[in-house]
Amino acid sequence: MTLAFISHPDCALHDMGSSHPESPLRLAAIQKQVRLSGLEPLLEYVEAPLASREQLALAHTVEHIDFVFRSSPTQGMVDLDPDTTMNPHTLAAARRAAGAAILAVDRVMSGLNHAAFCSVRPPGHHAERHRAMGFCIFNNVAIGAAYALQKYSLQRVAIVDFDVHHGNGTENIFRHNPAVLLCSTFQSPLYPYSGTGPVADNIINVPLPAGTDGTTFRKAVTTTVLPALDTFAPELILFSAGFDGHRDDPLASLNLLEQDYHWITTEVRNLAQRHAKDRIISLLEGGYALPALASSVVAHLQALV
Numbered sequence: 001m002t003l004a005f006i007s008h009p010d011c012a013l014h015d016m017g018s019s020h021p022e023s024p025l026r027l028a029a030i031q032k033q034v035r036l037s038g039l040e041p042l043l044e045y046v047e048a049p050l051a052s053r054e055q056l057a058l059a060h061t062v063e064h065i066d067f068v069f070r071s072s073p074t075q076g077m078v079d080l081d082p083d084t085t086m087n088p089h090t091l092a093a094a095r096r097a098a099g100a101a102i103l104a105v106d107r108v109m110s111g112l113n114h115a116a117f118c119s120v121r122p123p124g125h126h127a128e129r130h131r132a133m134g135f136c137i138f139n140n141v142a143i144g145a146a147y148a149l150q151k152y153s154l155q156r157v158a159i160v161d162f163d164v165h166h167g168n169g170t171e172n173i174f175r176h177n178p179a180v181l182l183c184s185t186f187q188s189p190l191y192p193y194s195g196t197g198p199v200a201d202n203i204i205n206v207p208l209p210a211g212t213d214g215t216t217f218r219k220a221v222t223t224t225v226l227p228a229l230d231t232f233a234p235e236l237i238l239f240s241a242g243f244d245g246h247r248d249d250p251l252a253s254l255n256l257l258e259q260d261y262h263w264i265t266t267e268v269r270n271l272a273q274r275h276a277k278d279r280i281i282s283l284l285e286g287g288y289a290l291p292a293l294a295s296s297v298v299a300h301l302q303a304l305v
């Protein structure tokens with residue numbers, strides 16, 4: 001069965017300025033490397049739809065959704081937070097990114113594809129229920145998880161967030177929701193400086209010190225994330241797939257490599273095969289060193305196809 005590769009040209013039109021690391025060039029770099037990888041016969045390219053207000057409200061307050069729609073400029077730029085800016089195309093890009101998560105759930109749950117990768121931006125995992133934050137406007141992975149619970153009456157959905165930054169937004173949306181298990185590995189201390197204290201039984205936070213390499217990362221995942229996933233027995237697994245833990249990334253200081261992303265993807269997929277009928281959905285989060293981002297995504301996809 002093929003893997004759905006979901007994206008949309010609108011996602012490349014969201015642009016926060018030439019000096020901003022969360023740049024449209026990220027998606028182009030991924031696309032180019034995927035083309036070179038030989039994986040294309042195993043992929044099915046699909047365009048992301050626009051998420052509706054009702055779908056966005058699965059994870060966000062109406063006030064936040066209204067604020068984003070109202071803030072959308074017809075020209076120029078508008079700041080939502082110190083790191084997050086809207087241009088005239090941002091609202092469509094953000095709705096496509098969330099819509100990709102919705103479509104991925106529909107395709108995977110209906111058996112059209114066993115897995116899906118959403119090559120979208122803006123990313124989502126810092127966006128909280130009531131606010132945009134840290135390059136993120138709507139929490140794509142949370143919208144996908146909440147949609148899967150509602151539309152397909154699932155009882156247990158797991159989110160594995162291996163972005164180098166803590167998934168504070170996803171935690172904010174799902175803490176104390178026993179239908180969702182969130183496992184987040186991240187460098188600490190680092191933006192957004194959360195995730196270090198106890199939160200709730202359904203949140204597994206794995207802070208890692210600067211300089212952590214693949215060996216230590218794998219040990220931490222093996223002793224915390226994988227057993228928690230196995231016990232939870234999810235019916236669907238979603239990745240918040242950020243590749244900014246790569247050794248070459250300019251925004252953080254972990255020392256992960258392409259093979260570490262392949263490893264965690266394989267380990268989590270084994271659990272998806274055991275518990276979730278091999279259903280996995282991955283959404284792009286961070287990753288700012290373009291060559292490392294592109295080759296890490298390919299390593300991730302190689303373990304998903």
Ligand SMILES: [Zn+2]
Pocket residue numbers: 163164165242244285286287
């Ligand atoms: Zn990140």
